[in-house]
Amino acid sequence: MTESTMSTRVYVSNADSRDITVLSLDVDSGRLHPLQTVTFEGQVGPLALSPDRRRLYAAVRTQPYHVASFEVDADDGRLHLIGTAPLPDSMAHLATDRRGQWLFAASYPGNLFSVSPIGPEGQAEAPAQVLPTGRHAHATLVAPSNRHLFVSNLGSDVVMQWAFDADSGALRPNAVPHFEGRAHAGPRHLVFHPNGRFVYLLNELDATVEVLAYDDAQGTLASLQTLPTLPEGFEGRPWAADLHLTPNGRFLYTSERTSSTLACFAVDATSGRLTLQGHVDTELQPRGFNIDPSGCYLIVAGQLSHAVRVCAIDAETGRLTTRHTEPVGQNPTWVEIVRGD
Numbered sequence: 001m002t003e004s005t006m007s008t009r010v011y012v013s014n015a016d017s018r019d020i021t022v023l024s025l026d027v028d029s030g031r032l033h034p035l036q037t038v039t040f041e042g043q044v045g046p047l048a049l050s051p052d053r054r055r056l057y058a059a060v061r062t063q064p065y066h067v068a069s070f071e072v073d074a075d076d077g078r079l080h081l082i083g084t085a086p087l088p089d090s091m092a093h094l095a096t097d098r099r100g101q102w103l104f105a106a107s108y109p110g111n112l113f114s115v116s117p118i119g120p121e122g123q124a125e126a127p128a129q130v131l132p133t134g135r136h137a138h139a140t141l142v143a144p145s146n147r148h149l150f151v152s153n154l155g156s157d158v159v160m161q162w163a164f165d166a167d168s169g170a171l172r173p174n175a176v177p178h179f180e181g182r183a184h185a186g187p188r189h190l191v192f193h194p195n196g197r198f199v200y201l202l203n204e205l206d207a208t209v210e211v212l213a214y215d216d217a218q219g220t221l222a223s224l225q226t227l228p229t230l231p232e233g234f235e236g237r238p239w240a241a242d243l244h245l246t247p248n249g250r251f252l253y254t255s256e257r258t259s260s261t262l263a264c265f266a267v268d269a270t271s272g273r274l275t276l277q278g279h280v281d282t283e284l285q286p287r288g289f290n291i292d293p294s295g296c297y298l299i300v301a302g303q304l305s306h307a308v309r310v311c312a313i314d315a316e317t318g319r320l321t322t323r324h325t326e327p328v329g330q331n332p333t334w335v336e337i338v339r340g341d
Helices: 003-007
Strands: 008-014 019-025 032-039 044-049 055-060 066-072 079-086 093-096 102-107 112-117 129-132 137-142 148-153 158-164 171-180 187-192 198-203 208-215 220-228 240-245 251-256 261-267 274-281 286-291 297-302 307-313 320-327 332-339
Touching (some): 008 044, 032 079, 032 320, 044 332, 093 137, 112 137, 137 187, 148 187, 187 240, 198 220, 220 274, 261 286, 297 332, 307 332
Parallel strands (some): 240 286, 286 332
Antiparallel strands (some): 008 332, 019 032, 044 055, 055 066, 066 079, 093 102, 102 112, 112 129, 137 148, 148 158, 158 171, 187 198, 198 208, 240 251, 286 297, 297 307, 307 320
16 A cells, blocks of 8 residues: 555444444545444444544444544554443534534434533543434534534524533523524535635525525624525435535535435635536435545445445536445445544
């Protein structure tokens, strides 16, 4: 293996085979090579990396609900379990704060989210707070300043807006407690633009993407633009899943499970507005995907094809070109990527 192969690792959680597949990515060829399979007694779901990429957290969505904390080996990228801790329900999403001292978990069936301290060795501990939400909490997003937290509520069509104290982990509702979405849109996942001025929100139920202006002083969101993510001629029930920006913020991608497509949008960094660049077919039922830290590759998992696809990203147009497809476990749902020094 080349040095570049040794430095980039891909982590895929597979719900039905109850494991995490660890792979190495050859950044020259775009090929993946299996390295390790980490098994669980329950159904493993969402993954989250610590800000320094040295720890990986995985939520188990069957009883007993818990989070497993792993050390990411600095030499070969393999996972080493360092601890487990309870979670209050089946969690659809995990995320850390910007310092890596707190772990947030959102529960779709439980209508709640939890806040867990992260110990000095990087292991998540039992929740310090469990807070109610509207219907079907789906994801959390921490502001770049680490002063505000947003929680999407798919069933209530709102994004909750919280003030966050990173020292104590305490949360309180913002003066404006919700961003009110459109009826039956279904807010699902959110991501900040690298410049910290805009948030992009993917709505699951109508498969739209919204551009939101972010006010860090107030901790509030405001809608600027809404665009469909569905391909032309789409028929069926929209079922949007995931969204990610390239590290330089030039392109945004979204996945849609019914059509098994990825949409690409060009991003205007000044206004935050999006322009559709096109759609590509991808793995069957693409629930999760991610972009490597170099911005060269997008890796998408197909829940029904039980495989991940590596797509090269054109730096000028954002166009995706398939480089490699690799089988993983059954029903892959989440992808995280670590690039070493």
